[in-house]
Amino acid sequence: MRHINSKTGLFCVIGDPIEHSLSPIMHNSVFEKLNLNYVYLAFKIKKEELEDAVKAFRILAHGFNVTIPHKVSIINYLDEISKEAELIGAVNTVKVYKNKLIGYNTDGIGAIKALEEKTSIEGKKIVIAGAGGASRAIVFQLALRDCEITLVNRTYKKAVYLAKEVDEKLNKKIKTEELSKLKEIIKNADIFINTTSVGMYPNTNETLLLAEDIPEKIVVMDIVYNPLKTRLLKEAEKAGAKTIDGLGMFVYQGAEALRIWLGIEPPVDVMRNAVLKALVGS
Ligand SMILES: NC(=O)c1ccc[n+]([C@@H]2O[C@H](COP(=O)([O-])OP(=O)(O)OC[C@H]3O[C@@H](n4cnc5c(N)ncnc54)[C@H](OP(=O)(O)O)[C@@H]3O)[C@@H](O)[C@H]2O)c1
Incomplete structure:
Protein backbone atom coordinates (compact mmCIF):
# COMPACT_ATOMS: atom_id res chain seq x y z
CA MET A 1 0.00 0.00 0.00
CA THR A 106 -0.07 9.20 -27.97
CA ASP A 107 -3.50 8.04 -29.27
CA GLY A 108 -2.30 7.11 -32.76
CA ILE A 109 0.83 5.35 -31.47
CA GLY A 110 -1.35 3.43 -28.98
CA ALA A 111 -3.75 2.28 -31.70
CA ILE A 112 -0.96 1.13 -33.96
CA LYS A 113 0.75 -0.84 -31.21
CA ALA A 114 -2.53 -2.62 -30.47
CA LEU A 115 -3.02 -3.32 -34.18
CA GLU A 116 0.51 -4.63 -34.68
CA GLU A 117 0.06 -7.14 -31.86
CA LYS A 118 -2.33 -8.99 -34.18
CA THR A 119 -1.34 -8.07 -37.74
CA SER A 120 1.24 -6.31 -39.88
CA ILE A 121 0.45 -2.98 -41.51
CA GLU A 122 2.87 -2.78 -44.44
CA GLY A 123 1.19 -3.21 -47.82
CA LYS A 124 -2.27 -3.65 -46.29
CA LYS A 125 -5.59 -2.20 -47.44
CA ILE A 126 -7.08 -0.49 -44.39
CA VAL A 127 -10.63 0.86 -44.15
CA ILE A 128 -11.28 3.34 -41.36
CA ALA A 129 -14.77 4.43 -40.28
CA GLY A 130 -15.01 7.83 -38.59
CA ALA A 131 -13.35 11.20 -38.99
CA GLY A 132 -13.46 12.52 -35.42
CA GLY A 133 -10.64 13.14 -32.96
CA ALA A 134 -9.53 9.54 -32.49
CA SER A 135 -9.69 8.91 -36.23
CA ARG A 136 -7.40 11.90 -36.91
CA ALA A 137 -4.72 10.47 -34.59
CA ILE A 138 -4.94 7.00 -36.17
CA VAL A 139 -5.16 8.20 -39.77
CA PHE A 140 -2.09 10.47 -39.48
CA GLN A 141 -0.06 7.75 -37.76
CA LEU A 142 -1.03 5.15 -40.38
CA ALA A 143 -0.40 7.62 -43.19
CA LEU A 144 3.28 7.59 -42.17
CA ARG A 145 3.34 3.86 -42.99
CA ASP A 146 3.25 1.98 -46.25
CA CYS A 147 -0.44 1.08 -46.42
CA GLU A 148 -3.52 1.97 -48.45
CA ILE A 149 -6.16 3.86 -46.47
CA THR A 150 -9.84 4.35 -47.30
CA LEU A 151 -11.83 6.63 -45.02
CA VAL A 152 -15.61 6.57 -44.60
CA ASN A 153 -17.68 8.84 -42.39
CA ARG A 154 -21.34 9.60 -41.73
CA THR A 155 -20.65 13.27 -42.48
CA TYR A 156 -18.84 12.66 -45.74
CA LYS A 157 -17.28 16.12 -46.07
CA LYS A 158 -15.38 15.59 -42.82
CA ALA A 159 -13.70 12.51 -44.35
CA VAL A 160 -12.84 14.49 -47.48
CA TYR A 161 -11.42 17.33 -45.39
CA LEU A 162 -9.26 14.96 -43.32
CA ALA A 163 -7.96 13.21 -46.45
CA LYS A 164 -7.08 16.60 -47.97
CA GLU A 165 -5.22 17.60 -44.82
CA VAL A 166 -3.21 14.36 -44.82
CA ASP A 167 -2.32 14.90 -48.47
CA GLU A 168 -1.21 18.51 -47.79
CA LYS A 169 0.85 17.66 -44.71
CA LEU A 170 2.30 14.26 -45.70
CA ASN A 171 1.80 14.10 -49.44
CA LYS A 172 -0.11 10.84 -48.97
CA LYS A 173 -3.30 10.05 -50.85
CA ILE A 174 -6.23 8.65 -48.89
CA LYS A 175 -9.40 7.45 -50.60
CA THR A 176 -12.77 8.55 -49.25
CA GLU A 177 -16.18 6.93 -49.62
CA GLU A 178 -19.68 7.51 -48.30
CA LEU A 179 -20.51 5.44 -45.22
CA SER A 180 -23.23 3.70 -47.25
CA LYS A 181 -20.48 2.11 -49.40
CA LEU A 182 -18.81 0.44 -46.40
CA LYS A 183 -20.28 -3.03 -47.03
CA GLU A 184 -18.97 -2.94 -50.58
CA ILE A 185 -15.44 -1.65 -49.94
CA ILE A 186 -14.89 -3.92 -46.96
CA LYS A 187 -14.87 -6.93 -49.32
CA ASN A 188 -11.40 -5.99 -50.60
CA ALA A 189 -9.91 -4.79 -47.30
CA ASP A 190 -7.36 -6.50 -45.04
CA ILE A 191 -8.10 -4.44 -41.94
CA PHE A 192 -11.19 -2.53 -40.74
CA ILE A 193 -10.94 -0.02 -37.90
CA ASN A 194 -14.04 1.46 -36.29
CA THR A 195 -13.17 4.84 -34.78
CA THR A 196 -16.79 5.99 -34.55
CA SER A 197 -18.69 5.87 -31.28
CA VAL A 198 -21.21 3.45 -32.82
CA GLY A 199 -21.74 0.55 -30.39
CA MET A 200 -20.54 2.50 -27.35
CA TYR A 201 -22.56 2.33 -24.13
CA PRO A 202 -25.55 2.88 -23.90
CA ASN A 203 -26.14 2.11 -27.62
CA THR A 204 -24.54 -1.31 -27.36
CA ASN A 205 -26.76 -2.92 -29.97
CA GLU A 206 -25.52 -0.64 -32.76
CA THR A 207 -22.98 -1.80 -35.34
CA LEU A 208 -21.75 -0.56 -38.71
CA LEU A 209 -21.43 -4.12 -40.06
CA LEU A 210 -23.16 -7.48 -39.57
CA ALA A 211 -21.46 -10.89 -39.75
CA GLU A 212 -22.79 -11.43 -43.28
CA ASP A 213 -20.94 -8.24 -44.43
CA ILE A 214 -17.59 -9.19 -42.90
CA PRO A 215 -15.08 -11.30 -44.85
CA GLU A 216 -13.43 -14.07 -42.84
CA LYS A 217 -9.88 -13.02 -43.77
CA ILE A 218 -10.18 -9.48 -42.42
CA VAL A 219 -8.89 -8.09 -39.09
CA VAL A 220 -11.54 -6.00 -37.33
CA MET A 221 -10.46 -3.47 -34.72
CA ASP A 222 -12.95 -1.46 -32.66
CA ILE A 223 -11.48 1.36 -30.58
CA VAL A 224 -14.64 1.61 -28.45
CA TYR A 225 -13.80 0.01 -25.10
CA ASN A 226 -17.08 0.39 -23.25
CA PRO A 227 -18.26 -2.35 -23.73
CA LEU A 228 -15.07 -4.23 -24.47
CA LYS A 229 -16.76 -6.70 -26.78
CA THR A 230 -18.87 -4.44 -28.97
CA ARG A 231 -21.64 -5.69 -31.25
CA LEU A 232 -19.23 -5.13 -34.18
CA LEU A 233 -16.63 -7.45 -32.60
CA LYS A 234 -19.31 -10.06 -31.88
CA GLU A 235 -20.41 -9.91 -35.52
CA ALA A 236 -16.77 -10.16 -36.67
CA GLU A 237 -16.21 -13.21 -34.45
CA LYS A 238 -19.33 -14.80 -35.93
CA ALA A 239 -17.86 -14.22 -39.39
CA GLY A 240 -14.62 -15.93 -38.31
CA ALA A 241 -12.54 -12.74 -38.52
CA LYS A 242 -9.68 -11.79 -36.19
CA THR A 243 -10.72 -9.09 -33.70
CA ILE A 244 -8.96 -6.40 -31.66
CA ASP A 245 -10.81 -4.57 -28.88
CA GLY A 246 -10.31 -0.97 -27.69
CA LEU A 247 -8.44 -1.88 -24.49
CA GLY A 248 -5.08 -2.30 -26.22
N1 LIG B 1 -9.53 2.91 -27.12
C1 LIG B 1 -9.11 4.14 -26.91
O1 LIG B 1 -8.01 4.38 -26.36
C2 LIG B 1 -9.91 5.30 -27.42
C3 LIG B 1 -9.31 6.57 -27.57
C4 LIG B 1 -10.09 7.62 -28.06
C5 LIG B 1 -11.44 7.42 -28.36
N2 LIG B 1 -11.99 6.18 -28.18
C6 LIG B 1 -13.40 5.95 -28.51
O2 LIG B 1 -13.58 6.25 -29.88
C7 LIG B 1 -14.87 6.76 -30.13
C8 LIG B 1 -14.77 8.08 -30.92
O3 LIG B 1 -14.09 9.06 -30.14
P1 LIG B 1 -13.71 10.50 -30.75
O4 LIG B 1 -12.99 11.23 -29.69
O5 LIG B 1 -13.09 10.36 -32.08
O6 LIG B 1 -15.18 11.14 -30.95
P2 LIG B 1 -15.62 12.29 -31.96
O7 LIG B 1 -14.49 13.21 -32.27
O8 LIG B 1 -16.88 12.85 -31.37
O9 LIG B 1 -15.99 11.51 -33.33
C9 LIG B 1 -17.10 10.63 -33.39
C10 LIG B 1 -17.12 9.92 -34.75
O10 LIG B 1 -18.19 8.95 -34.70
C11 LIG B 1 -19.09 9.19 -35.77
N3 LIG B 1 -20.45 8.81 -35.34
C12 LIG B 1 -21.04 9.10 -34.16
N4 LIG B 1 -22.28 8.56 -34.11
C13 LIG B 1 -22.46 7.90 -35.31
C14 LIG B 1 -23.53 7.15 -35.86
N5 LIG B 1 -24.67 6.95 -35.19
N6 LIG B 1 -23.35 6.61 -37.10
C15 LIG B 1 -22.19 6.79 -37.78
N7 LIG B 1 -21.16 7.50 -37.31
C16 LIG B 1 -21.28 8.05 -36.09
C17 LIG B 1 -18.95 10.66 -36.07
O11 LIG B 1 -19.44 10.93 -37.38
P3 LIG B 1 -19.83 12.43 -37.83
O12 LIG B 1 -18.57 13.10 -38.24
O13 LIG B 1 -20.79 12.23 -38.93
O14 LIG B 1 -20.47 13.09 -36.62
C18 LIG B 1 -17.43 10.83 -35.94
O15 LIG B 1 -16.78 10.36 -37.08
C19 LIG B 1 -15.53 6.91 -28.75
O16 LIG B 1 -16.34 5.79 -28.53
C20 LIG B 1 -14.35 6.89 -27.79
O17 LIG B 1 -14.69 6.37 -26.51
C21 LIG B 1 -11.25 5.12 -27.73
Whole structure:
Protein backbone atom coordinates (compact mmCIF):
# COMPACT_ATOMS: atom_id res chain seq x y z
CA MET A 1 0.00 0.00 0.00
CA ARG A 2 1.48 3.35 -1.06
CA HIS A 3 1.39 6.32 1.29
CA ILE A 4 0.77 9.84 0.14
CA ASN A 5 3.29 12.17 1.74
CA SER A 6 4.83 15.60 1.25
CA LYS A 7 6.99 14.33 -1.61
CA THR A 8 4.17 12.72 -3.64
CA GLY A 9 4.20 14.01 -7.22
CA LEU A 10 1.00 14.78 -9.13
CA PHE A 11 -0.20 13.54 -12.53
CA CYS A 12 -3.78 13.94 -13.70
CA VAL A 13 -6.29 13.94 -16.53
CA ILE A 14 -8.44 16.95 -17.35
CA GLY A 15 -11.69 16.91 -19.30
CA ASP A 16 -15.44 17.48 -19.08
CA PRO A 17 -17.11 15.08 -18.37
CA ILE A 18 -14.39 13.14 -16.58
CA GLU A 19 -16.17 10.95 -14.01
CA HIS A 20 -16.10 7.93 -16.35
CA SER A 21 -12.31 8.10 -16.94
CA LEU A 22 -10.35 4.90 -16.33
CA SER A 23 -6.99 6.70 -16.55
CA PRO A 24 -6.60 7.17 -12.76
CA ILE A 25 -7.11 3.43 -12.14
CA MET A 26 -4.66 2.55 -14.92
CA HIS A 27 -1.85 4.96 -13.98
CA ASN A 28 -2.14 4.47 -10.22
CA SER A 29 -1.78 0.71 -10.79
CA VAL A 30 1.67 1.44 -12.26
CA PHE A 31 2.74 3.76 -9.42
CA GLU A 32 1.60 1.10 -6.95
CA LYS A 33 3.33 -1.79 -8.74
CA LEU A 34 6.63 0.06 -9.25
CA ASN A 35 6.43 1.76 -5.86
CA LEU A 36 6.72 5.22 -7.37
CA ASN A 37 5.77 8.17 -5.20
CA TYR A 38 3.20 9.69 -7.55
CA VAL A 39 -0.55 9.95 -7.60
CA TYR A 40 -2.84 10.33 -10.64
CA LEU A 41 -6.15 12.18 -10.25
CA ALA A 42 -8.98 13.30 -12.54
CA PHE A 43 -10.16 16.92 -12.68
CA LYS A 44 -13.35 18.16 -14.31
CA ILE A 45 -12.27 21.35 -16.06
CA LYS A 46 -14.80 23.42 -18.01
CA LYS A 47 -13.76 25.13 -21.26
CA GLU A 48 -13.64 28.57 -19.62
CA GLU A 49 -11.44 27.20 -16.81
CA LEU A 50 -8.80 25.64 -19.05
CA GLU A 51 -6.30 28.53 -19.09
CA ASP A 52 -6.33 28.89 -15.28
CA ALA A 53 -6.08 25.12 -14.82
CA VAL A 54 -3.04 24.89 -17.11
CA LYS A 55 -1.35 27.76 -15.25
CA ALA A 56 -1.85 25.85 -12.00
CA PHE A 57 -0.59 22.53 -13.40
CA ARG A 58 2.57 24.20 -14.70
CA ILE A 59 3.46 24.69 -11.03
CA LEU A 60 1.74 21.71 -9.42
CA ALA A 61 1.99 18.72 -11.76
CA HIS A 62 4.68 16.64 -13.47
CA GLY A 63 2.37 16.00 -16.38
CA PHE A 64 -1.24 15.50 -17.37
CA ASN A 65 -3.53 13.90 -19.93
CA VAL A 66 -6.09 15.90 -21.82
CA THR A 67 -9.42 14.61 -23.04
CA ILE A 68 -12.66 15.88 -24.59
CA PRO A 69 -13.28 18.83 -25.03
CA HIS A 70 -9.75 20.25 -24.56
CA LYS A 71 -7.53 18.19 -26.92
CA VAL A 72 -7.31 20.97 -29.53
CA SER A 73 -7.68 24.17 -27.45
CA ILE A 74 -4.93 23.08 -25.00
CA ILE A 75 -2.37 23.79 -27.74
CA ASN A 76 -2.90 27.55 -27.17
CA TYR A 77 -1.44 27.24 -23.67
CA LEU A 78 1.60 25.05 -24.35
CA ASP A 79 5.23 26.08 -25.01
CA GLU A 80 6.05 23.31 -27.48
CA ILE A 81 4.31 20.42 -29.22
CA SER A 82 5.70 17.23 -30.72
CA LYS A 83 5.77 16.47 -34.46
CA GLU A 84 2.89 13.97 -34.07
CA ALA A 85 0.74 16.38 -32.08
CA GLU A 86 1.35 19.06 -34.68
CA LEU A 87 0.37 16.74 -37.53
CA ILE A 88 -2.75 15.51 -35.75
CA GLY A 89 -3.63 18.98 -34.47
CA ALA A 90 -4.47 17.67 -31.02
CA VAL A 91 -2.70 16.88 -27.74
CA ASN A 92 -3.61 14.16 -25.23
CA THR A 93 -0.44 14.20 -23.09
CA VAL A 94 1.43 17.15 -21.57
CA LYS A 95 4.83 16.93 -19.90
CA VAL A 96 5.90 19.63 -17.46
CA TYR A 97 9.64 19.87 -17.92
CA LYS A 98 11.91 22.61 -16.56
CA ASN A 99 8.92 24.92 -16.22
CA LYS A 100 7.93 24.24 -19.83
CA LEU A 101 4.73 22.61 -21.05
CA ILE A 102 5.32 20.19 -23.92
CA GLY A 103 2.38 18.58 -25.74
CA TYR A 104 2.29 15.11 -27.31
CA ASN A 105 -0.30 12.88 -28.92
CA THR A 106 -0.07 9.20 -27.97
CA ASP A 107 -3.50 8.04 -29.27
CA GLY A 108 -2.30 7.11 -32.76
CA ILE A 109 0.83 5.35 -31.47
CA GLY A 110 -1.35 3.43 -28.98
CA ALA A 111 -3.75 2.28 -31.70
CA ILE A 112 -0.96 1.13 -33.96
CA LYS A 113 0.75 -0.84 -31.21
CA ALA A 114 -2.53 -2.62 -30.47
CA LEU A 115 -3.02 -3.32 -34.18
CA GLU A 116 0.51 -4.63 -34.68
CA GLU A 117 0.06 -7.14 -31.86
CA LYS A 118 -2.33 -8.99 -34.18
CA THR A 119 -1.34 -8.07 -37.74
CA SER A 120 1.24 -6.31 -39.88
CA ILE A 121 0.45 -2.98 -41.51
CA GLU A 122 2.87 -2.78 -44.44
CA GLY A 123 1.19 -3.21 -47.82
CA LYS A 124 -2.27 -3.65 -46.29
CA LYS A 125 -5.59 -2.20 -47.44
CA ILE A 126 -7.08 -0.49 -44.39
CA VAL A 127 -10.63 0.86 -44.15
CA ILE A 128 -11.28 3.34 -41.36
CA ALA A 129 -14.77 4.43 -40.28
CA GLY A 130 -15.01 7.83 -38.59
CA ALA A 131 -13.35 11.20 -38.99
CA GLY A 132 -13.46 12.52 -35.42
CA GLY A 133 -10.64 13.14 -32.96
CA ALA A 134 -9.53 9.54 -32.49
CA SER A 135 -9.69 8.91 -36.23
CA ARG A 136 -7.40 11.90 -36.91
CA ALA A 137 -4.72 10.47 -34.59
CA ILE A 138 -4.94 7.00 -36.17
CA VAL A 139 -5.16 8.20 -39.77
CA PHE A 140 -2.09 10.47 -39.48
CA GLN A 141 -0.06 7.75 -37.76
CA LEU A 142 -1.03 5.15 -40.38
CA ALA A 143 -0.40 7.62 -43.19
CA LEU A 144 3.28 7.59 -42.17
CA ARG A 145 3.34 3.86 -42.99
CA ASP A 146 3.25 1.98 -46.25
CA CYS A 147 -0.44 1.08 -46.42
CA GLU A 148 -3.52 1.97 -48.45
CA ILE A 149 -6.16 3.86 -46.47
CA THR A 150 -9.84 4.35 -47.30
CA LEU A 151 -11.83 6.63 -45.02
CA VAL A 152 -15.61 6.57 -44.60
CA ASN A 153 -17.68 8.84 -42.39
CA ARG A 154 -21.34 9.60 -41.73
CA THR A 155 -20.65 13.27 -42.48
CA TYR A 156 -18.84 12.66 -45.74
CA LYS A 157 -17.28 16.12 -46.07
CA LYS A 158 -15.38 15.59 -42.82
CA ALA A 159 -13.70 12.51 -44.35
CA VAL A 160 -12.84 14.49 -47.48
CA TYR A 161 -11.42 17.33 -45.39
CA LEU A 162 -9.26 14.96 -43.32
CA ALA A 163 -7.96 13.21 -46.45
CA LYS A 164 -7.08 16.60 -47.97
CA GLU A 165 -5.22 17.60 -44.82
CA VAL A 166 -3.21 14.36 -44.82
CA ASP A 167 -2.32 14.90 -48.47
CA GLU A 168 -1.21 18.51 -47.79
CA LYS A 169 0.85 17.66 -44.71
CA LEU A 170 2.30 14.26 -45.70
CA ASN A 171 1.80 14.10 -49.44
CA LYS A 172 -0.11 10.84 -48.97
CA LYS A 173 -3.30 10.05 -50.85
CA ILE A 174 -6.23 8.65 -48.89
CA LYS A 175 -9.40 7.45 -50.60
CA THR A 176 -12.77 8.55 -49.25
CA GLU A 177 -16.18 6.93 -49.62
CA GLU A 178 -19.68 7.51 -48.30
CA LEU A 179 -20.51 5.44 -45.22
CA SER A 180 -23.23 3.70 -47.25
CA LYS A 181 -20.48 2.11 -49.40
CA LEU A 182 -18.81 0.44 -46.40
CA LYS A 183 -20.28 -3.03 -47.03
CA GLU A 184 -18.97 -2.94 -50.58
CA ILE A 185 -15.44 -1.65 -49.94
CA ILE A 186 -14.89 -3.92 -46.96
CA LYS A 187 -14.87 -6.93 -49.32
CA ASN A 188 -11.40 -5.99 -50.60
CA ALA A 189 -9.91 -4.79 -47.30
CA ASP A 190 -7.36 -6.50 -45.04
CA ILE A 191 -8.10 -4.44 -41.94
CA PHE A 192 -11.19 -2.53 -40.74
CA ILE A 193 -10.94 -0.02 -37.90
CA ASN A 194 -14.04 1.46 -36.29
CA THR A 195 -13.17 4.84 -34.78
CA THR A 196 -16.79 5.99 -34.55
CA SER A 197 -18.69 5.87 -31.28
CA VAL A 198 -21.21 3.45 -32.82
CA GLY A 199 -21.74 0.55 -30.39
CA MET A 200 -20.54 2.50 -27.35
CA TYR A 201 -22.56 2.33 -24.13
CA PRO A 202 -25.55 2.88 -23.90
CA ASN A 203 -26.14 2.11 -27.62
CA THR A 204 -24.54 -1.31 -27.36
CA ASN A 205 -26.76 -2.92 -29.97
CA GLU A 206 -25.52 -0.64 -32.76
CA THR A 207 -22.98 -1.80 -35.34
CA LEU A 208 -21.75 -0.56 -38.71
CA LEU A 209 -21.43 -4.12 -40.06
CA LEU A 210 -23.16 -7.48 -39.57
CA ALA A 211 -21.46 -10.89 -39.75
CA GLU A 212 -22.79 -11.43 -43.28
CA ASP A 213 -20.94 -8.24 -44.43
CA ILE A 214 -17.59 -9.19 -42.90
CA PRO A 215 -15.08 -11.30 -44.85
CA GLU A 216 -13.43 -14.07 -42.84
CA LYS A 217 -9.88 -13.02 -43.77
CA ILE A 218 -10.18 -9.48 -42.42
CA VAL A 219 -8.89 -8.09 -39.09
CA VAL A 220 -11.54 -6.00 -37.33
CA MET A 221 -10.46 -3.47 -34.72
CA ASP A 222 -12.95 -1.46 -32.66
CA ILE A 223 -11.48 1.36 -30.58
CA VAL A 224 -14.64 1.61 -28.45
CA TYR A 225 -13.80 0.01 -25.10
CA ASN A 226 -17.08 0.39 -23.25
CA PRO A 227 -18.26 -2.35 -23.73
CA LEU A 228 -15.07 -4.23 -24.47
CA LYS A 229 -16.76 -6.70 -26.78
CA THR A 230 -18.87 -4.44 -28.97
CA ARG A 231 -21.64 -5.69 -31.25
CA LEU A 232 -19.23 -5.13 -34.18
CA LEU A 233 -16.63 -7.45 -32.60
CA LYS A 234 -19.31 -10.06 -31.88
CA GLU A 235 -20.41 -9.91 -35.52
CA ALA A 236 -16.77 -10.16 -36.67
CA GLU A 237 -16.21 -13.21 -34.45
CA LYS A 238 -19.33 -14.80 -35.93
CA ALA A 239 -17.86 -14.22 -39.39
CA GLY A 240 -14.62 -15.93 -38.31
CA ALA A 241 -12.54 -12.74 -38.52
CA LYS A 242 -9.68 -11.79 -36.19
CA THR A 243 -10.72 -9.09 -33.70
CA ILE A 244 -8.96 -6.40 -31.66
CA ASP A 245 -10.81 -4.57 -28.88
CA GLY A 246 -10.31 -0.97 -27.69
CA LEU A 247 -8.44 -1.88 -24.49
CA GLY A 248 -5.08 -2.30 -26.22
CA MET A 249 -5.15 1.21 -27.68
CA PHE A 250 -6.17 2.68 -24.33
CA VAL A 251 -3.41 0.87 -22.45
CA TYR A 252 -0.70 1.64 -25.02
CA GLN A 253 -1.56 5.35 -25.25
CA GLY A 254 -1.22 5.44 -21.46
CA ALA A 255 2.04 3.48 -21.51
CA GLU A 256 3.46 5.91 -24.07
CA ALA A 257 2.49 8.83 -21.82
CA LEU A 258 4.35 7.21 -18.90
CA ARG A 259 7.44 6.77 -21.08
CA ILE A 260 7.30 10.46 -21.98
CA TRP A 261 6.75 11.62 -18.40
CA LEU A 262 9.06 9.31 -16.47
CA GLY A 263 11.24 7.51 -19.00
CA ILE A 264 10.10 4.16 -17.55
CA GLU A 265 9.15 0.93 -19.31
CA PRO A 266 5.56 0.64 -18.08
CA PRO A 267 4.15 -2.75 -16.97
CA VAL A 268 1.42 -2.96 -19.62
CA ASP A 269 -0.04 -6.19 -18.21
CA VAL A 270 -0.60 -4.52 -14.85
CA MET A 271 -2.27 -1.58 -16.61
CA ARG A 272 -4.44 -3.86 -18.75
CA ASN A 273 -5.59 -5.91 -15.74
CA ALA A 274 -6.41 -2.82 -13.71
CA VAL A 275 -8.61 -1.42 -16.49
CA LEU A 276 -10.15 -4.80 -17.23
CA LYS A 277 -11.10 -5.25 -13.58
CA ALA A 278 -12.72 -1.80 -13.53
CA LEU A 279 -14.60 -2.47 -16.79
CA VAL A 280 -15.91 -5.83 -15.60
CA GLY A 281 -16.88 -4.41 -12.24
CA SER A 282 -18.77 -1.43 -13.74
N1 LIG B 1 -9.53 2.91 -27.12
C1 LIG B 1 -9.11 4.14 -26.91
O1 LIG B 1 -8.01 4.38 -26.36
C2 LIG B 1 -9.91 5.30 -27.42
C3 LIG B 1 -9.31 6.57 -27.57
C4 LIG B 1 -10.09 7.62 -28.06
C5 LIG B 1 -11.44 7.42 -28.36
N2 LIG B 1 -11.99 6.18 -28.18
C6 LIG B 1 -13.40 5.95 -28.51
O2 LIG B 1 -13.58 6.25 -29.88
C7 LIG B 1 -14.87 6.76 -30.13
C8 LIG B 1 -14.77 8.08 -30.92
O3 LIG B 1 -14.09 9.06 -30.14
P1 LIG B 1 -13.71 10.50 -30.75
O4 LIG B 1 -12.99 11.23 -29.69
O5 LIG B 1 -13.09 10.36 -32.08
O6 LIG B 1 -15.18 11.14 -30.95
P2 LIG B 1 -15.62 12.29 -31.96
O7 LIG B 1 -14.49 13.21 -32.27
O8 LIG B 1 -16.88 12.85 -31.37
O9 LIG B 1 -15.99 11.51 -33.33
C9 LIG B 1 -17.10 10.63 -33.39
C10 LIG B 1 -17.12 9.92 -34.75
O10 LIG B 1 -18.19 8.95 -34.70
C11 LIG B 1 -19.09 9.19 -35.77
N3 LIG B 1 -20.45 8.81 -35.34
C12 LIG B 1 -21.04 9.10 -34.16
N4 LIG B 1 -22.28 8.56 -34.11
C13 LIG B 1 -22.46 7.90 -35.31
C14 LIG B 1 -23.53 7.15 -35.86
N5 LIG B 1 -24.67 6.95 -35.19
N6 LIG B 1 -23.35 6.61 -37.10
C15 LIG B 1 -22.19 6.79 -37.78
N7 LIG B 1 -21.16 7.50 -37.31
C16 LIG B 1 -21.28 8.05 -36.09
C17 LIG B 1 -18.95 10.66 -36.07
O11 LIG B 1 -19.44 10.93 -37.38
P3 LIG B 1 -19.83 12.43 -37.83
O12 LIG B 1 -18.57 13.10 -38.24
O13 LIG B 1 -20.79 12.23 -38.93
O14 LIG B 1 -20.47 13.09 -36.62
C18 LIG B 1 -17.43 10.83 -35.94
O15 LIG B 1 -16.78 10.36 -37.08
C19 LIG B 1 -15.53 6.91 -28.75
O16 LIG B 1 -16.34 5.79 -28.53
C20 LIG B 1 -14.35 6.89 -27.79
O17 LIG B 1 -14.69 6.37 -26.51
C21 LIG B 1 -11.25 5.12 -27.73
